[in-house]
Amino acid sequence: MNSKIVLVSNATGIHARPASNFVTLAMKYTSDIKIAKVGNETNQKNAKSLLGVMSLCIKAGEEIVITGSGDDEMIAVDSLVALVLSGCGE
Numbered sequence: 001m002n003s004k005i006v007l008v009s010n011a012t013g014i015h016a017r018p019a020s021n022f023v024t025l026a027m028k029y030t031s032d033i034k035i036a037k038v039g040n041e042t043n044q045k046n047a048k049s050l051l052g053v054m055s056l057c058i059k060a061g062e063e064i065v066i067t068g069s070g071d072d073e074m075i076a077v078d079s080l081v082a083l084v085l086s087g088c089g090e
Contacts, residue, residue, distance in 0.1 A: 001068070001069045001073065002067070002068050002069075002074050002077045003065055003066065003068075003077070004065070004066055004077050004078075004081050005063050005064070005065050005068040006063065006064060006066065006081045006084045006085060007037055007061070007062075007063050008058055008060055008061065008062050008063070008064060008084060009057070009060065009085070009087065010060060010087035011025075011051040011060050011082075011087060012060065013053045013057075013058050013060045013062070014053065014054075014056070014058040014064075014084075014088060015054070016054065017088075017089070018087075018088030018089060019050055019053040019054045019088075020050060020087050021083065021089040022035075022047065022053055022080065022083060022084070022088055023047065023048055023049065023050045023053055025026060025079060025080060025083055026047040026048045026076070026080060027048050027071070029068070029072045029073075029075070029076035029079075030070055030071055030072055031045070031068040031069055031070025031071060031072050031073040031076045032046075032068070032069045032070055033048060033067070033068045033069075033073075033076055033077070033080070034045035034046065034047060034066070034067045034068075035047045035052075035053060035056065035064055035065070035066055035067075036056070036064065036065050036067075037056060037058065037062055037063070037064055037065075038062075038063035038064060038065055039063075041065060043056070044067070047066065047080065050083065054065060054074075064084070066080050066084075
């Protein structure tokens with residue numbers, strides 16, 4: 001299992017369009033990938049579910065934890081962290 005914490009820096013947080021970009025990238029990997037807000041890791045959501053990601057209501061300035069488990073977990077988590085750091089395509 002591989003986990004990384006990343007700060008959401010884009011001004012609008014992870015709303016519909018960034019969430020869609022996040023889920024689209026997550027679906028490229030075979031690993032099981034979860035996302036949660038730091039401090040509320042018990043409320044993990046499937047990173048391959050648009051409704052799951054959006055239901056977290058992730059705002060700018062919040063930290064999230066991305067966890068992968070599977071054959072390509074390292075590249076999956078690293079790619080998703082890079083996407084968040086880049087502003088999720090916005």
